[in-house]
Amino acid sequence: xxxxxxxxxxxxxxxxxxxxxxxxxxxxxxxxxxxxxxxxxxxxxxxxxxxxxxxxxxxxxxxxxxxxxxxxxxxxxxxxxxxxxxxxxxxxxxxxxxxxxxxxxxxxxxxxxxxxxxxxxxxxxxxxxxxxxxxxxxxxxxxxxxxxxxxxxxxxxxxxxxxxxxxxxxxxxxxxxxxxxxxxxxxxxxxxxxxxxxxxxxxxxxxxxxxxxxxxxxxxxxxxxxxxxxxxxxxxxxxxxxxxxxxxxxxxxxxxxxxxxxxxxxxxxxxxxxxxxxxxxxxxxxxxxxxxxxxxxxxxxxxxxxxxxxx
Amino acid sequence: xxxxxxxxxxxxxxxxxxxxxxxxxxxxxxxxxxxxxxxxxxxxxxxxxxxxxxxxxxxxxxxxxxxxxxxxxxxxxxxxxxxxxxxxxxxxxxxxxxxxxxxxxxxxxxxxxxxxxxxxxxxxxxxxxxxxxxxxxxxxxxxxxxxxxxxxxxxxxxxxxxxxxxxxxxxxxxxxxxxxxxxxxxxxxxxxxxxxxxxxxxxxxxxxxxxxxxxxxxxxxxxxxxxxxxxxxxxxxxxxxxxxxxxxxxxxxxxxxxxxxxxxxxxxxxxxxxxxxxxxxxxxxxxxxxxxxxxxxxxxxxxxxxxxxxx
Numbered sequence: 001x002x003x004x005x006x007x008x009x010x011x012x013x014x015x016x017x018x019x020x021x022x023x024x025x026x027x028x029x030x031x032x033x034x035x036x037x038x039x040x041x042x043x044x045x046x047x048x049x050x051x052x053x054x055x056x057x058x059x060x061x062x063x064x065x066x067x068x069x070x071x072x073x074x075x076x077x078x079x080x081x082x083x084x085x086x087x088x089x090x091x092x093x094x095x096x097x098x099x100x101x102x103x104x105x106x107x108x109x110x111x112x113x114x115x116x117x118x119x120x121x122x123x124x125x126x127x128x129x130x131x132x133x134x135x136x137x138x139x140x141x142x143x144x145x146x147x148x149x150x151x152x153x154x155x156x157x158x159x160x161x162x163x164x165x166x167x168x169x170x171x172x173x174x175x176x177x178x179x180x181x182x183x184x185x186x187x188x189x190x191x192x193x194x195x196x197x198x199x200x201x202x203x204x205x206x207x208x209x210x211x212x213x214x215x216x217x218x219x220x221x222x223x224x225x226x227x228x229x230x231x232x233x234x235x236x237x238x239x240x241x242x243x244x245x246x247x248x249x250x251x252x253x254x255x256x257x258x259x260x261x262x263x264x265x266x267x268x269x270x271x272x273x274x275x276x277x278x279x280x281x282x283x284x285x286x287x288x289x290x291x292x293x294x295x296x297x298x299x300x301x302x303x304x305x306x307x308x309x310x311x
Numbered sequence: 312x313x314x315x316x317x318x319x320x321x322x323x324x325x326x327x328x329x330x331x332x333x334x335x336x337x338x339x340x341x342x343x344x345x346x347x348x349x350x351x352x353x354x355x356x357x358x359x360x361x362x363x364x365x366x367x368x369x370x371x372x373x374x375x376x377x378x379x380x381x382x383x384x385x386x387x388x389x390x391x392x393x394x395x396x397x398x399x400x401x402x403x404x405x406x407x408x409x410x411x412x413x414x415x416x417x418x419x420x421x422x423x424x425x426x427x428x429x430x431x432x433x434x435x436x437x438x439x440x441x442x443x444x445x446x447x448x449x450x451x452x453x454x455x456x457x458x459x460x461x462x463x464x465x466x467x468x469x470x471x472x473x474x475x476x477x478x479x480x481x482x483x484x485x486x487x488x489x490x491x492x493x494x495x496x497x498x499x500x501x502x503x504x505x506x507x508x509x510x511x512x513x514x515x516x517x518x519x520x521x522x523x524x525x526x527x528x529x530x531x532x533x534x535x536x537x538x539x540x541x542x543x544x545x546x547x548x549x550x551x552x553x554x555x556x557x558x559x560x561x562x563x564x565x566x567x568x569x570x571x572x573x574x575x576x577x578x579x580x581x582x583x584x585x586x587x588x589x590x591x592x593x594x595x596x597x598x599x600x601x602x603x604x605x606x607x608x609x610x611x612x613x614x615x616x617x618x619x620x621x622x
Contacts (some may be wrong), residue, residue, distance in 0.1 A: 217532035
């Protein structure tokens with residue numbers, strides 16, 4: 001099978017371990033690498049071994065690098081600082097977080113500036129909303145609130161809330177679920193936006209913890225509505241990437257550690273896909289008969305690309 | 312149509328407003344009335360008008376009264392006190408709460424006494440579990456806990472937890488979701504029990520708030536598992552009622568304000584069903600073409616039974 005007129009090694013129709021030959025082919029056939037962060041670049045706050053060398057190698061080959069994360073806890077600015085603190089030189093423009101995607105979704109849909117956004121989530125969402133010119137309620141501000149049980153007491157919600165954005169929230173509480181439910185159920189036309197629906201994720205390097213999917217499912221249950229999802233695997237973020245970098249998705253490779261978000265996102269948008277086993281997916285999960293999401297290639301971690309290219 | 316040899320008025324094949332004639336027929340044809348509490352007996356902590364008279368009338372006609380509530384916040388003992396505080400003389404034996412049902416489910420399934428139960432929920436669940444001889448973790452004890460974000464920090468969970476019970480929890484937090492998820496995902500054979508899946512309920516008399524369905528959905532999302540439901544509309548509680556009172560379900564009438572729990576529970580177990588409009592269901596919801604759960608009868612509130620019988 002040939003691509004761009006050059007002879008290619010056997011291209012995987014089903015996941016294949018990355019080899020020296022396919023690594024070279026992959027690098028030659030794409031112009032941009034899209035990376036998930038948690039489980040690919042770092043675990044919690046710990047850099048994964050060999051990542052700086054891998055990114056440096058790909059940059060030196062002239063590849064565009066883009067970081068696409070479902071984690072909504074930080075804004076793009078804060079992510080750039082996290083990269084820097086780990087010794088990685090990545091600019092804000094190279095980062096696409098689901099917090100940013102939520103703000104862009106509202107902007108693209110001409111969300112009125114006089115409407116407010118209620119947030120179940122952390123600073124990242126609030127910061128991106130404010131950068132986009134929107135006014136937020138909830139989020140970190142409501143972390144210590146509770147519902148009063150006295151007779152006649154009720155939570156008065158703001159009728160000008162026109163969107164509820166739900167993302168990962170380590171300080172989620174009953175009050176926030178109640179407030180979000182009131183807005184979605186009672187404010188006509190109120191949007192319900194999920195940054196993503198990941199079941200689990202790495203908050204620290206040692207253990208998987210509930211992801212945004214936990215909070216999103218809770219609000220789905222109380223509102224009996226389904227959200228618009230802006231993070232992976234929804235193709236929403238790809239629209240920006242394509243416009244920003246003017247690269248066709250067939251010339252991109254999505255690298256991630258999750259089948260149901262990263263690899264599905266890559267496949268949904270026409271990218272090549274590479275699964276790394278340094279995060280939540282094990283080889284046995286990949287090869288389990290119940291799995292029906294198959295990347296083009298898989299490899300142990302990002303650094304193995306460098307090793308394979310140098311062989 | 313005749314029942315028990317006596318001539319009956321037209322029996323509803325589709326919901327019919329309760330009339331003098333059908334009220335008399337209903338009272339004559341059943342031996343026990345099963346009542347939901349929230350929206351039928353009270354709203355939050357406020358008694359619904361005319362309830363004492365209605366219960367008194369049915370008792371004076373020799374009817375057995377049973378109170379079947381999905382609300383797991385209280386134990387049966389605490390519910391008896393609540394009835395008393397509202398001026399209603401109801402004994403513990405007449406009360407079946409979903410907190411009690413959860414404990415009975417474990418007992419019937421020979422849950423080992425050396426295994427522990429992790430609770431997302433309030434005192435009612437913990438009390439019923441302890442009355443049944445089980446040891447609990449979580450619940451009110453974990454209300455102020457949070458997940459630490461330091462590198463290398465992790466939540467150590469108890470490997471002897473053999474069941475997670477999830478009910479309504481006004482002090483739910485991320486730590487509880489995380490702990491419950493760890494138990495269900497990592498302890499082999501760990502049961503996942505939901506007291507109920509109500510989307511909303513009355514915590515106070517003024518406003519509907521998220522129900523246990525909110526917390527249950529969150530744990531379903533993180534564990535990618537479905538729970539055993541012991542509350543309405545699951546028929547689990549009916550087994551006790553039938554054994555305790557030795558009354559055939561065809562001689563029972565389930566009275567409730569919710570179509571998807573109370574009325575469905577009655578129908579699933581072969582009871583007659585009466586919807587009261589004093590709670591969460593409006594006449595327009597009942598008659599909406601999208602509704603496919605139809606009680607035998609409906610009426611405005613419990614007191615209207617008295618009025619119709621006296622006509």
